[in-house]
Amino acid sequence: xxxxxxxxxxxxxxxxxxxxxxxxxxxxxxxxxxxxxxxxxxxxxxxxxxxxxxxxxxxxxxxxxxxxxxxxxxxxxxxxxxxxxxxxxxxxxxxxxxxxxxxxxxxxxxxxxxxxxxxxxxx
Amino acid sequence: xxxxxxxxxxxxxxxxxxxxxxxxxxxxxxxxxxxxxxxxxxxxxxxxxxxxxxxxxxxxxxxxxxxxxxxxxxxxxxxxxxxxxxxxxxxxxxxxxxxxxxxxxxxxxxxxxxxxxxxxxxxxxxxxxxxxxxxxxxxxxxxxxxxxxxxxxxxxxxxxxxxxxxxxxxxxxxxxxxxxxxxxxxxxxxxxxxxxxxxxxxxxxxxxxxxxxxxxxxxxxxxxxxxxxxxxxxxxxxxxxxxxxxxxxxxxxxxxxxxxxxxxxxxxxxxxxxxxxxxxxxxxxxxxxxxxxxx
Numbered sequence: 001x002x003x004x005x006x007x008x009x010x011x012x013x014x015x016x017x018x019x020x021x022x023x024x025x026x027x028x029x030x031x032x033x034x035x036x037x038x039x040x041x042x043x044x045x046x047x048x049x050x051x052x053x054x055x056x057x058x059x060x061x062x063x064x065x066x067x068x069x070x071x072x073x074x075x076x077x078x079x080x081x082x083x084x085x086x087x088x089x090x091x092x093x094x095x096x097x098x099x100x101x102x103x104x105x106x107x108x109x110x111x112x113x114x115x116x117x118x119x120x121x122x123x
Numbered sequence: 124x125x126x127x128x129x130x131x132x133x134x135x136x137x138x139x140x141x142x143x144x145x146x147x148x149x150x151x152x153x154x155x156x157x158x159x160x161x162x163x164x165x166x167x168x169x170x171x172x173x174x175x176x177x178x179x180x181x182x183x184x185x186x187x188x189x190x191x192x193x194x195x196x197x198x199x200x201x202x203x204x205x206x207x208x209x210x211x212x213x214x215x216x217x218x219x220x221x222x223x224x225x226x227x228x229x230x231x232x233x234x235x236x237x238x239x240x241x242x243x244x245x246x247x248x249x250x251x252x253x254x255x256x257x258x259x260x261x262x263x264x265x266x267x268x269x270x271x272x273x274x275x276x277x278x279x280x281x282x283x284x285x286x287x288x289x290x291x292x293x294x295x296x297x298x299x300x301x302x303x304x305x306x307x308x309x310x311x312x313x314x315x316x317x318x319x320x321x322x323x324x325x326x327x328x329x330x331x332x333x334x335x336x337x338x339x340x341x342x343x344x345x346x347x348x349x350x351x352x353x354x355x356x357x358x359x360x361x362x363x364x365x366x367x368x369x370x371x372x373x374x375x376x377x378x379x380x381x382x383x384x385x386x387x388x389x390x391x392x393x394x395x396x397x398x399x400x401x402x403x404x405x406x407x408x409x410x411x412x413x414x415x416x417x418x
Binding site for chain 1: 147151152157158159160162163266268269270337338368370372392393394395
């Protein structure tokens with residue numbers, strides 16, 4: 001079973017993502033802040049990290065930077081999950097070494113799951 | 124929201140955890156959400172001299188509707204962390220909080236009030252205009268990710284400055300800089316140090332910064348002689364060479380700052396912009412450093 005690490009502080013969003021991805025056969029592990037997220041990435045070795053850019057301790061860009069600087073995590077796709085305007089999200093994704101971004105809020109669950117599938121296939 | 128009267132209560136009557144919760148609830152749909160945990164908000168209050176006795180929480184009965192905080196320093200105040208629950212906006216809560224803070228500033232003998240608003244947050248911007256604030260400049264929030272390889276340091280005489288020497292340099296004439304970048308912010312901050320640099324052509328300048336566990340932040344800098352962009356490139360090259368794995372996060376850099384080209388050349392990217400607004404005028408002791416004044 002493929003494992004997704006969701007780093008997200010909003011409980012409603014966590015619940016929605018967990019339901020959507022679990023229903024399609026993914027295991028979802030969750031961290032509510034950046035420090036926990038970094039430790040869980042090391043411990044859980046997820047297949048993909050879905051990363052909120054607005055976290056309560058450090059922001060998501062900072063966490064993306066730590067993850068990308070950690071040699072043992074090389075190759076894991078990091079996908080920013082954000083409501084930021086597209087242009088800002090794109091710039092941050094490129095600058096901080098994320099593989100892409102998914103826009104919040106989730107409007108259609110099927111589209112969201114398709115995007116996750118696509119990032120997993122393409123790295 | 125009912126017709127019951129909105130009450131404004133000093134924020135000091137609430138715990139940091141309660142203030143964190145109401146602040147985060149007001150920001151869930153925000154342009155740039157910036158959620159905080161209690162530690163981060165506690166640090167923010169300490170670093171920016173937020174006075175909780177004169178900051179306000181809006182309530183109706185037992186329900187918390189919004190929050191707004193007031194920073195207080197000699198001769199000036201600063202409005203920050205203003206937020207209203209999304210489902211009751213445009214109902215007068217933001218106006219009531221702002222009016223209450225302006226009154227609290229006046230009670231403290233300060234008629235000069237500063238604030239920043241995220242560019243394109245039109246409702247907030249309009250509210251501030253209506254209350255008499257005027258636009259004084261545009262500010263940049265910049266980031267430099269640690270994935271960029273560190274540059275070779277420019278050949279120069281570079282001297283590291285310990286905290287006291289660094290603060291002595293940064294402590295001059297910064298009273299009307301954006302609040303986050305004033306010398307008091309650096310004085311309140313931990314782990315502040317600096318770099319003084321002289322280039323071969325005798326150009327000279329300095330940089331003061333805070334080094335946190337994972338980030339470099341809160342820069343104050345000045346070119347004393349020479350081209351600001353050249354001097355800035357030199358001190359940034361030394362800084363990032365020394366700390367290649369640290370993320371860099373800079374707030375409220377003025378759009379007309381002549382050092383800016385060096386930041387872009389060094390790989391900084393713009394995160395978003397803010398508009399700086401003032402109510403009233405800086406008192407004479409602060410005017411030395413007003414935008415456009417000679418250093």
